[in-house]
Amino acid sequence: MTPEMLAEHVLTAAQAAFAALELDAAALPASTTVERPRQPEHGDYASTLCLQLAKKVGRNPRELAETVAAELREVDGVSAVDIAGPGFLNIRLDSGATGSIAGSVVAAGDAYGRGEAFAGQKWNLEFVSANPTGPVHIGGVRWAAVGDALGRVLDFTGADVTTEYYFNDAGTQIDHFSASLLAAAKGEPTPENGYQGEYIAEIAAEVLKKHPDALSSADPRELFRVEGIELMFADIRRSLAEFGVHFDVYFNERDLHEQGALDAALARLREQGNIYEQDGAVWLRTTDHGDDKDRVLVRSNGSWTYFAADCAYYLNKRERGFDKVVIMLGADHHGYIGRMKAMVACFGDDPAVTLEILIGQMVNLVRDGKPVKLSKRAGTIVTLEDMVDAIGVDASRYALARYSSDSTIELDLDLWARRTNDNPVYYVQYAHARLASLLRNAAELGAELTDSYDAALLSHPREGDLLKALGEFPNVVTTAAELREPHRIARYLEELAGAYHRFYDACRVLPQGDEEFTETGRARLWLVAATRVVIANGLRLLGVSAPERM
Incomplete structure (x- = not known):
């Protein structure tokens, strides 16, 4: 019996208790949950439903709990229900009910853990x-790893997710970029505020190779701008693809300008009564919605501001039918949240519903106990290629997705490159490989999974621990989606791998020598197969491979 199945039984028991006590059924929720107690002696699962409902109907929570408990004790597979404190339900399952979790996991396969928490919702997820x-x-x-994992998790919980890369191909930084390329092509020093690094020389050389007469063209800077952006973005897309990150949409900022989207956004904001003109500029009245100051959309010289493009881009997403816009930004953008929320309100939307901004903190890399600061190719920064070259794609993705994105992290490259159990990704992947090996060995001995097994035989404490851990996976995935915290899946996988290793050390699965393959061994083989399914599903949500051999 999975936690979800038990939760349904708890709700059914509450419905029966309400009928018996002649209480208003309108107070009952559509669904409920159960949790594993921190102390095993308190039972296998606990429910606080009676505490929640008692307040609504004005009844003593212990009295309500007694009636619900009486109903629950009649459920097949429930061995005991105790009432603790003011009305907690502590529930114990018999070994057969707990052991059935393995069959449920194997039957669901790749779909185990999939949920409907966000079904029917259309999300736009912008990152990198x-x-x-x-x-x-x-x-x-970091955002590539976390954002891609979050997109997978949201999709797994029912959301219709479109991942999007906003391509900033307009503005001052692009001007500095093209000037840097032109200077490199001429063999001149990098201009003030320009970009440095080997990649600038590489791209300049590529442009000259494609256009040998580029320096004598009518507008060399424009040529280097157009060609340089195309080459640089191709390089970015290649490196992200090699990292396992692919976007559904690549959106060009320049398209907003060329398609009149900024004028359309300004007109919509004017209709909402949030535009005014002062000192020759056009302003958005964001202070009416909590911003610290109003924002300029059109400067006195007639040029658009960056914020005007932000407004147009948000409106574009909403007009494409997205219910929620999620944007992942770096730590230096924290002050950006207020103006964006205010802008959404100016459009007439509820910023608490349609916009979510996630802020990610810094990543510091360490090797040999010393900070890694410079890139071989970029010169002034550490790049994606640098990290992948140091520890590989799987370790990079897992390491960056393993921590809460709102915390600064320090990654020891020496640790993450090791093939030892103190490397978290190796520890989890090794557990999967060990599980796959055990299943292969079983097949070679003719001890394969059959159509059924005796779930009651999975009664060893280590088996129970592993089964309960497997049952928690759907809830972990849902919580990770609801809190936008895919790192919860990584930490869960490490705990699950630990539970499996303890089970393996205590419970022999395959026969030795001339021993017969027992029914207990067969039941344990189902547990092994179920654990492999869950580790593979969890790693897939993080975009990390689940190797069959290591």
């Missing part, structure tokens, strides 16, 4: 969105 002025730096790499 590095300017095409240089390789993806370490901060962008």
Whole structure:
């Protein structure tokens, strides 16, 4: 019996208790959950439903709990229900009910853990969105790992997710980029505020190779701008693809300008009564919605501001039918949240519903106990390629997705490159490989999974621990989606791998020598197969491979 199945039984028991006590059924929720107690002696699962409902109907929570408990004790597979404190339900399952979790997991396979928490919702998830002025730096790499994992998790919980890369191909930084390329092509020093690094020389050389007469063209800077952006963005897309990150949409900022989207956004904001003119400029009245100051959309010289493009881009997403816009930004953008929320309100939307901005903190890399600061190629920053070269794609993705994105992290490259159990990704992947090996060995002995097994035989404490851990996976995935915290899946996988290793050390699965393959061994083989399914599913949500051999 999975936690979800038990939760349904708890709700059914509450419905029966309400009928018996003649209480208002309108107070009952559509669904409920159960949790594993921190102390095993308190039972296998606990429910606080009676505490929640008692307040609504004005009844003593212990009295309500007694009636619900009486109903629950009649459920097949429930061995005991105790009432603790003011009305907690502590529930114990018999070994057969607990052991059935393995069969449920194997039957669901790749779909185990999939949920419907966000079913029917259309989400736009924007992350990375590095300017095409240089390789993806370490901060962008973190968002690539976390954002891609979050997109997978949201999809797994029912959301219709579109991942999007906003391509900033307009503005001052692009001007500095093209000037840097032109200077490199001429063999001149990098201009003030320009970009440095080997990649600038490489791209300049590529442009000259494609256009040998580029320096004598009518507008060399424009030519280097157009060609340089194309080459740089191709490089960014290649490196992200090699990192396992692919976007559904690549959106060009320049398209907003060329398609009149900024004028359309300004007109919509004017209709909402949030535009005014002062000192020759056009302003958005964001202070009416909590911003610290009003924002300029059109400067006195007639040029658009960056914020005007932000307004147009948000409106564009909403007009494409997205219910929620999620944007991942670096730590230096924290002050950006207020103006964006205010802008959404100016459009007439509820910023608490349609916009979410996630802020990611810095990543510091360490090797040999010393900070890693410079890139071989970019010169001034550490890039995606630098990290992958140091520890590989799987370790990079897992390491960056393993921590809460709102915390600064320090990654020891020496640790993450090791093939030892103190390397978290190796520890989890090795557990999967060990499981796959055990299943192969079983097949060679003719001890394969059959159509059924005796779930009651999975009664060893280590088997129970592993089964309960497997049952928690759907809840972990849902929580990770609801809190936008894919790192919860990584930490869960490490705990699950630990539970499996303890089970394996205590419970022999395959026969030795001339021993017969027992029914207990067969039941344990189902547990092994179920654990392999869950580790593979969890790693897939993080975009990390689940190797069959290591």
